[in-house]
Amino acid sequence: MSANLIVSPGxxxxxxxxxxxxIRACEGEVSSTRWLLVSIQIFALIAYGTAxxxxxxxxxxxxxxxxxxxxxxxxxxxxxxxxVGIYEIRRQHxxxxxxxxxxxxxxFRQGELGDCAYFIxxxxxxxxxxxxxxxxxxxKLSEGEYFGEKALxxxxxxxxxxxxxxxxxxxxxxxxxxxxxVIVASSGVPRQGRRKPQPMNW
Amino acid sequence: MSIAQTLxxxxxxxxxxxxSRFDPVEHYGARFLTGLIVAGALLVIYSLLRYRxxxxxxxxxxxxxxxxxxxxxxxxSAGGVLVMxxxxxxxxxxxxxxxxxxxxxxMKNPKSQSLAAIHYANRYIADNQCYVCHTAYGMFGTxxxxxxxxxxxxxxxxxxxxxxxxxxHPYSNNDCLKCHSGSAKFLATHKRDRExxxxxxxxxxxxxxxxxxxxxxxxx
Numbered sequence: 306m307s308a309n310l311i312v313s314p315g316x317x318x319x320x321x322x323x324x325x326x327x328i329r330a331c332e333g334e335v336s337s338t339r340w341l342l343v344s345i346q347i348f349a350l351i352a353y354g355t356a357x358x359x360x361x362x363x364x365x366x367x368x369x370x371x372x373x374x375x376x377x378x379x380x381x382x383x384x385x386x387x388x389v390g391i392y393e394i395r396r397q398h399x400x401x402x403x404x405x406x407x408x409x410x411x412x413f414r415q416g417e418l419g420d421c422a423y424f425i426x427x428x429x430x431x432x433x434x435x436x437x438x439x440x441x442x443x444x445k446l447s448e449g450e451y452f453g454e455k456a457l458x459x460x461x462x463x464x465x466x467x468x469x470x471x472x473x474x475x476x477x478x479x480x481x482x483x484x485x486x487v488i489v490a491s492s493g494v495p496r497q498g499r500r501k502p503q504p505m506n507w
Numbered sequence: 508m509s510i511a512q513t514l515x516x517x518x519x520x521x522x523x524x525x526x527s528r529f530d531p532v533e534h535y536g537a538r539f540l541t542g543l544i545v546a547g548a549l550l551v552i553y554s555l556l557r558y559r560x561x562x563x564x565x566x567x568x569x570x571x572x573x574x575x576x577x578x579x580x581x582x583x584s585a586g587g588v589l590v591m592x593x594x595x596x597x598x599x600x601x602x603x604x605x606x607x608x609x610x611x612x613x614m615k616n617p618k619s620q621s622l623a624a625i626h627y628a629n630r631y632i633a634d635n636q637c638y639v640c641h642t643a644y645g646m647f648g649t650x651x652x653x654x655x656x657x658x659x660x661x662x663x664x665x666x667x668x669x670x671x672x673x674x675x676h677p678y679s680n681n682d683c684l685k686c687h688s689g690s691a692k693f694l695a696t697h698k699r700d701r702e703x704x705x706x707x708x709x710x711x712x713x714x715x716x717x718x719x720x721x722x723x724x725x726x727x
Binding site: 341343345348349350357360368371372376378379382393 | 537540541544547548551552554555559560561562568571572574575576579580582583586587589590593594596598599602603660663664
């Protein structure tokens with residue numbers, strides 16, 4: 306296993322295969338979204354509280370809180386919800402982002418459950434199949450090619466391990482984003498270096 | 508809940524029992540909003556306890572959006588109607604204890620001979636007595652009053668006022684005449700100065716203030 310990977314007790318095989326920066330990024334994303342949603346729910350509760358206080362006893366104080374503070378809180382809540390919703394949709398259905406793997410780093414392992422495909426923007430990747438304890442390199446992929454696309458179609462384990470041969474930059478494409486994949490494939494690679502994608506048997 | 512607590516917490520319920528003063532906006536609006544608030548708050552609390560900020564599926568999103576966005580939006584917009592209604596109440600004016608309470612106390616004092624007290628005691632104005640006498644007629648009068656009210660609230664909370672408070676502009680005859688100008692008593696007793704009064708050239712208070720000042724604050 307690469308020295309760049311984080312491994313902790315209880316960590317799943319998929320997580321163990323992810324590079325450190327990707328795990329940190331994912332944890333950061335989940336955490337920030339989660340706390341945002343908790344915050345806006347507390348805002349909503351405060352807004353409800355001001356409304357109830359106004360209904361129970363109408364004074365200048367409760368009126369000001371309800372008519373000035375509550376709309377601000379509700380506005381923040383709605384805007385945040387819309388932003389988080391758009392962000393989540395993009396995260397789940399669009400290009401998740403770009404990742405860079407160092408030489409020798411595992412991108413995913415044979416047997417893992419996959420949830421995304423990879424489009425090579427630069428660098429080289431080798432596809433390795435493990436059979437009876439031996440390691441067979443069955444393909445080498447480079448700029449303009451993609452791999453792991455079966456995970457977008459069928460929930461099957463990865464049929465091979467992929468490893469970066471050189472420093473490799475990939476676009477990560479999640480389920481339901483074949484359209485996005487086409488866009489990335491047609492625009493993300495310099496025309497001269499583009500190769501016709503080859504169908505994979507793994 | 509005791510009757511006393513009911514009176515304090517839900518004055519609207521007690522008001523509604525007086526059928527001659529039944530206000531459907533207040534009666535049904537307050538109950539509708541209370542129901543929405545309770546439902547929305549329960550949804551948010553459920554979402555917080557059940558999902559803890561995670562949005563793992565459609566159900567969690569539905570609860571979140573309903574409790575934290577849709578119901579609050581409805582409460583805020585529907586509550587605006589009640590804000591407009593209740594901001595006219597005497598109780599609201601009276602809640603500015605430092606500035607307004609002496610004036611309201613005088614108005615409610617049956618022994619006072621101030622114009623406000625006489626109008627209140629005889630219910631010449633049925634409800635919202637402060638608002639009716641201090642707001643010009645029509646939609647722009649309401650808007651002007653709301654603008655002035657916001658300014659007053661700001662001054663109240665920032666202590667930007669001095670006691671005793673004074674009116675920022677002379678009291679307009681129109682605020683009296685919007686009720687009195689067509690009455691038989693006014694027409695019979697104000698023949699000489701009627702035109703001048705209608706033109707706001709002669710103030711009503713020039714004659715009436717001596718015997719019946721607008722408010723007897725600090726004198727009784």
